[in-house]
């Protein structure tokens with residue numbers, strides 16, 4: 001089995017500024033340290049979008065500097081809070097598809113990983129997977145018989161949280177029809193929902209982990225604000241011989257018990 005890590009939705013604000021009274025920079029730095037300490041054997045780390053809260057180039061530069069000291073090869077994705085052009089201004093040599101979308105493939109131990117770009121080019125929270133991006137995915141899926149693992153910011157399905165279900169991927173049905181043609185798609189990792197979620201969709205297992213900064217309450221009425229403070233987590237994913245195991249670790253809320 002080999003190991004990879006998922007981090008999602010750090011929502012880096014402008015350096016020096018808190019977001020919802022939490023410090024996303026400190027939290028992400030703590031996650032990086034925790035992963036470096038306990039999971040230095042991970043082959044890769046994927047940060048599945050909403051790198052920033054308001055597309056701050058300073059925040060992306062901070063991330064770039066921070067990643068220089070993080071020993072695990074890290075793959076970045078964008079979400080609805082990011083702006084693609086700002087991302088490419090800071091990460092100028094990052095891979096992109098032939099239409100300029102931030103989507104790319106990489107391989108580990110004979111398995112293929114596809115990181116998709118679901119950013120909608122309007123200032124909205126929902127996701128988009130247009131015909132051009134769909135063609136790229138179809139081409140990628142049609143040229144391999146390897147096991148494929150998808151990473152995408154917006155889920156193409158509902159997770160049972162009405163606020164999030166209104167802003168899922170716009171083209172959920174078309175996306176589902178495309179993916180259903182490829183039985184080698186083994187798992188979908190997503191972000192966006194700021195919650196620990198596990199489900200099966202079209203026979204494919206799917207999972208999301210909480211964000212690094214704030215969360216979205218499962219029951220809206222459970223808190224008086226739209227967002228909530230709940231333990232942030234990263235996912236430790238182990239894959240081997242077609243099997244997958246996903247654990248989530250609440251790195252900021254882990255203490256020894258009283259004796």
Ligand SMILES: [Fe+2]
Pocket residue numbers: 009011050079081192193194211
């Ligand atoms: Fe987010």
